[in-house]
Amino acid sequence: MSDEPRREMGPIPAKGPVYGRLHHAWRVSFFSIAWGLARVVVWARSRVHLLSWLGGDGREIAVRLWTIGWLTFVWVLLWGTISWANILGGVAVAVIILALLPLPRVPVEGRIHPATVVLLVAYLIRDFFVSSAEVAWLAVRPRRPPLSAVLRTRLAIKSDMVLTLAVDYINLVPGTMVVEIDHRRRLLYVHLIDVSSEKKVRAFYRQMETVERLFIRAFERDSEWHPSPYHGLDDEFHGMPPVRSDPRETKGPVSEAKGERR
Numbered sequence: 001m002s003d004e005p006r007r008e009m010g011p012i013p014a015k016g017p018v019y020g021r022l023h024h025a026w027r028v029s030f031f032s033i034a035w036g037l038a039r040v041v042v043w044a045r046s047r048v049h050l051l052s053w054l055g056g057d058g059r060e061i062a063v064r065l066w067t068i069g070w071l072t073f074v075w076v077l078l079w080g081t082i083s084w085a086n087i088l089g090g091v092a093v094a095v096i097i098l099a100l101l102p103l104p105r106v107p108v109e110g111r112i113h114p115a116t117v118v119l120l121v122a123y124l125i126r127d128f129f130v131s132s133a134e135v136a137w138l139a140v141r142p143r144r145p146p147l148s149a150v151l152r153t154r155l156a157i158k159s160d161m162v163l164t165l166a167v168d169y170i171n172l173v174p175g176t177m178v179v180e181i182d183h184r185r186r187l188l189y190v191h192l193i194d195v196s197s198e199k200k201v202r203a204f205y206r207q208m209e210t211v212e213r214l215f216i217r218a219f220e221r222d223s224e225w226h227p228s229p230y231h232g233l234d235d236e237f238h239g240m241p242p243v244r245s246d247p248r249e250t251k252g253p254v255s256e257a258k259g260e261r262r
Helices: 017-047 050-054 058-079 084-100 114-140 160-172 198-219 233-237
Strands: 148-154 176-182 187-192
Touching: 058 084, 114 160, 114 198, 148 198, 160 176, 160 187, 160 198, 187 198
Parallel strands: none
Antiparallel strands: 148 187, 176 187
């Protein structure tokens, strides 16, 4: 044992009245703020339905979050500086825009297959260059203008959004232009610049079959597609009755309309 004498502990200093009042005020403030936050959370849960505002299922929520992210990205680009203030400000502005200026719901159905999308883009690039060369030759060849016509074709695509993408594909290819869409029956009326031979007409329908097959493989495979909660919302808004399938109708492309000389 040590021979050093034990040091006697002095008396513990008592807390002053000022410290006690401050400690009591801090506790009261903390519980008051916590109680206020709890009331705000309860009120928000009963009146603000965040998940229903974002969408009806996971895909709708993903689209809404993607829109918020894109608007935030544009906001940061406009400011030209990446900072937490600009990012949080962009998120706030995006939420306000979507809340005050809501866009129509776009049904999101099926899944995206990136490999098929890449193949689809490759076909688009090929058709673009081949059709551009054909249209350029029709413009400079020393002959009469070609016989043009509006042809009717059916695309077995279930989603309006995917059908819109298919129409954009057709319009991007020179020589073809969609002039009318019957979205209830999935019929497209396409203006074709050259129908001077049966070979040209058959090539057009083969192209439409390829477009239909690629878009279905990329976005609407039967094993993965199911209707969105907002599927057919426009039909209900306009009071359009559902279309019943007619067994007499043939599947695939429909025969072409009458041609006209240009």
